[in-house]
Each structure stands twice: as structure tokens, then as C-alpha cells.
Amino acid sequence: NADEAFAMAERIEQNGADFYRKAAAIQPAAKAANIAFLRGLAEMEEQHRAAFAAMRAALPQRLREETAFDPYLEASLYLNAMADAHPGEGSPSAAAALTGQESMAEILRTAIGLEEKSILFYLGLKELVPQKLGKARVETIIAEEKSHLAALAAELRQAQGG
Numbered sequence: 001n002a003d004e005a006f007a008m009a010e011r012i013e014q015n016g017a018d019f020y021r022k023a024a025a026i027q028p029a030a031k032a033a034n035i036a037f038l039r040g041l042a043e044m045e046e047q048h049r050a051a052f053a054a055m056r057a058a059l060p061q062r063l064r065e066e067t068a069f070d071p072y073l074e075a076s077l078y079l080n081a082m083a084d085a086h087p088g089e090g091s092p093s094a095a096a097a098l099t100g101q102e103s104m105a106e107i108l109r110t111a112i113g114l115e116e117k118s119i120l121f122y123l124g125l126k127e128l129v130p131q132k133l134g135k136a137r138v139e140t141i142i143a144e145e146k147s148h149l150a151a152l153a154a155e156l157r158q159a160q161g162g
Contacts, residue, residue, distance in 0.1 A: 005128050006056035012118060013049035017042040019095040019114065023107045026100035034104050037155060041111070041148060048141050055134040108156040115149045 020042035024035045094114055098107070122142045129135045 003056060003059055005125050006052050006059070009052040009122070009125055010049050010056065012121065013045045013052060015092050015095065016114065016118065017045035017049065018092070019098075019111070020045065022095045022098050023102075023111070026098055027102075027104070027107075030104060034155075034159075037151075038107070041151075044144065044148065048144065051137055051141060055129070055137060059133065103159070105156060105159040108152050108159060112149060112152045112156065115145055115152060119145050119149070 020038045024030075024038035024042070027035060027038075091114070094110065102110075119142060122138060122145065126135060126138045126142065129138050
């Protein structure tokens with residue numbers, strides 16, 4: 001149901017923020033600009049989490065209990081498959097895998113992969129959210145995630161000297 005979908009989105013965003021915070025914290029030799037960049041991404045993910053939490057809190061009781069009209073359960077199957085097979089930012093293992101030995105380029109490549117997977121998840125989530133309950137906000141978050149992706153790619157080019 002919509003409540004569960006928003007709960008998954010909140011978890012994904014929180015774990016994304018955790019990834020960026022840890023990446024910033026364990027890079028003692030990193031440039032201050034790189035650390036600030038990663039912390040800024042963490043803050044944006046927190047803002048997304050808060051937006052999903054607000055949308056979830058505004059759900060009427062009927063959307064907490066019933067699934068969206070989907071006779072073949074395709075939307076739910078899609079979301080579950082995306083969350084399970086491509087956890088993106090929602091993977092606590094992404095942050096746990098950071099050792100502090102990664103270069104900024106390695107962190108950025110990992111982050112790019114996580115953002116791509118999150119965008120795919122949110123495209124599926126968008127199909128479950130009625131217009132009156134925040135579909136436009138989900139679209140805004142997708143656009144922001146795409147801008148994160150572009151910023152990460154630009155930062156990667158810079159880190160690689162290009």
C-alpha cells in the first residue's frame with residue numbers, strides 16, 4: 001500500500017544520507033571541498049526523507065490499508081523487485097562497505113550507481129502516488145536525484161582530472 005511505499009522511500013533516503021555522511025567522515029585526507037560536497041548530498045537526502053515522511057503522515061487511513069487499484073499487482077511487484085534487487089541508496093551495506101581507503105573517484109562511482117538505482121525505484125513509486133497525495137513532489141524528488149547524478153558525474157570528472 002501507499003504507506004509501505006513511503007516507508008520504503010524514507011528508509012532509502014535515510015540510508016543514502018548515512019552513506020554520504022560516512023563517506024565524508026572517513027576521508028581524513030580528502031579536500032575540504034569534497035567533504036562539503038558529500039555532506040551537502042547527505043543534507044539533500046535528509047530533506048527528501050522528510051518530504052516522504054510528510055507525505056506518509058498525510059495519507060488517509062484508507063490508503064494505509066488498501067493497495068492502489070492495480071488488478072495485476074504490477075506496481076507493487078515492480079517496487080518490491082526494485083527494492084530487493086536494486087536497493088540503491090536504501091542499502092545499508094553501501095555505507096558499511098566503506099573503509100576509508102577509497103579514493104574520491106571510487107566513492108563517486110559508487111554514489112552514481114546508488115543514485116541511478118534510486119531513480120528507478122522512485123519512478124515506480126510515482127505510479128502508486130495519487131496526484132492529490134504528492135505525485136508532483138515525488139516527481140520533484142526524482143528531478144533532484146537526477147541533479148545529484150549530474151553533480152556526481154561532474155565531480156567524478158574533476159576527481160579524475162578531466
